[in-house]
Amino acid sequence: MSTETLQYFNLSQQWGHGMPEWPSSASLNVRTLQFHAKDGVSVKEIEASMHRGTHMDAPIHVLENTPYITDFELYKFFGTGVAVSIPKEKWGVITADDLEAATPKIRPNDIVMINTGAHHYWGDNDDYFAYSPGLYKDAAQWLVDKQVKLVGIDVQALDHPLGTKLVSHGTGPSHPWLEKEYAKEKGHPLLDDFPLWEPAHKVMLTAGIPGIENVGGDLDKITGKRCTFMCFPFRWFEGEGCGIRVVAVIDPEQKFRFETGQ
Template structure:
């Protein structure tokens, strides 16, 4: 089910998560997700499935340990960061474009200290097992990530393949890459520039946000367009997994059109 849900109290609920499960596309070179059915209703009276795979799939968040050794896991984030008011902002970007501090400063509604921020580039419309979503998406890089930290936001979500621009990942010659080396030649042909000079850092947005205590959610989607341009209340909690490096997450936005209810948030 998708679209606006009206609760008995008049609040409007919007699911900003993409589907999760068998057949859902995932980041290139990551392990696949496998399901087995262990119990059937007709035979056993109950239905039970078993899953094997990684948590970095569809709408999910990362922990600092995912990108930097000897750092925090999922449970090291303060719980107050996953609930509160904030904004869903439109920052339309195309192939390989970079979200800048100027884009964030000009976004409406204005991003304020303490906000949860959901960024809509339009990329979630490309979600699928394709290069448009994974290899050619726009994204954050170090300057925009640092702007969000300096602004004092409490959580960030974005509708692209990762917290980092794809050319700041191992798709090119970073980390354990390149897993898609042809992108470096394509970038040179398209821009006339060396991709390693334009994107010299490996996952700097991950490190800038997560190591400063700001959770980051990748692959935001669902009803994102319906709340873009609005101030909302958001909630998105990961599992209580002390060793967790990442976690699938359900992201919900709530709007009170008549302002009858007061939803408190904060530390």
């Protein structure tokens, strides 16, 4: 079978100058070192945290004395899986029941891409970075118990935004008004519902499941389908994360499918 019949889908957000960035202290800077009119070549330099745009986290990012990005086995980054629709509104929490009911059915050893609809708000705005839905501890534990291979999601982080330092977790709150807004909307303190700091990161990553944040691009086109995914970070020694290109492949003739026994 010719690979020309396969359909390829980009699941990464555009990365580089002017891209939306997670609200933290480090920013992305792109500098032109050489250009054609002057030097006859084009050379640019990037200074940035790797936790920008579509990227993969390593366990060391959230817990000391744990593996780096190069410690993941290569088979984790390639294989069959599903893109599932789990639509959620502002601050919605993805539950274990949501994952159990998702279609196509999530199977052991799957790569799982979760489409909440939040990627439509991708931009330098609170709708995406402060008000998005997300995973929390119970859903993360469900994915671990299901023994999936890798998880990607179309929101600002592997964790719900109210489980990050935007509020009173870790070095936060960087966005204290969110706690006031939540208490006003819900009638009780935010920490009653989100007492843990980045539990989805810790539960999945330390179980050996790579996590990809800010999935987007053609995600809607493959949602509800079983397909082949590839998403290799580069070989960064002692890297705690990595910007990444995520690609899905579908064979419209249903003659090609990659399976791994790993």
